[in-house]
Amino acid sequence: MNCDETRSLLLDPRLDGATTPVLDNHLSGCGSCSAFARRFGVARELMRARQAEHRPDAYFAQRVSAAVPGDTELLGWAAARLLPATLALLIALTAWAWLSTPGPSGLVEISPTDDLLTWAIEGDGS
């Protein structure tokens, strides 16, 4: 068993701190893995340590139930959740409209204004 295998085995949660003869054998002859195992043991112990457990006060349930959103608030909440998507869609549509609209020179090229003016002033010749 090499150092890589040893450390992988040590970190396997299924092992849960148990040792095997082959693991012990490697750890007894490898200072680096032995230090790693000690640090990992402390880390696991720290993660298992029970922190101070907070408890709800007598009015917690009352406060939360008073804060439940009504139908109107739910609609507002939904609107707020949809706002970013709505804004993004609006920006995308604006950009699309902007990009698909020809510039002034393009408008002149396709503008029927001159023909219309000629037709209005001179008639169609009939």
Next chain:
Amino acid sequence: MTGETSSPSAEESRLITACRQGDPDAFADLIRLHERRVFRLASRFFSQRADVEEVAQETFLIAWTKLHTYRADAPFEHWLTRVCLNCCYARLRKARPTEELTIDLAESASADPDARIEVARLLRKLSPSDRFVLQLLYGEGWSVVEIAERTGWSRSKVKVRAHRARRKLRRVLEEGPRS
């Protein structure tokens, strides 16, 4: 919070039905049934009372708005555990890396104080997301399957995150105190 596997009691079922019909008094009673468990679970990830209380409040408010998604064939507390864990995870992801999952050095008795301080400092190098997964794996002792069931994540997602978190844990433990 997840030790019991019974279906909802008759009283709990009645409260859930009333909550679905918009009864805030029934909701207050439902909160009273589960508030201790939710606080206990949130306390595993947050040391400050204000954080625990905010997570608990968010858990119950989400429960209120999403109650229609609860299927009564599973224990309500399992569903609530899932909501609470996801609230904890979301809050941890917003926190700065050194903030939460504070390690209570006084609570771990066997290792020497210097080693605890050193390892606690190493653990703070991990991201909150990684520490969340490691906490479930090593702190709670849950398997990949249990984490998937209790968070609502897919097993493959849990496996990927657990693998990544373990790899980072290994790296910081290998770097040791010199880093």
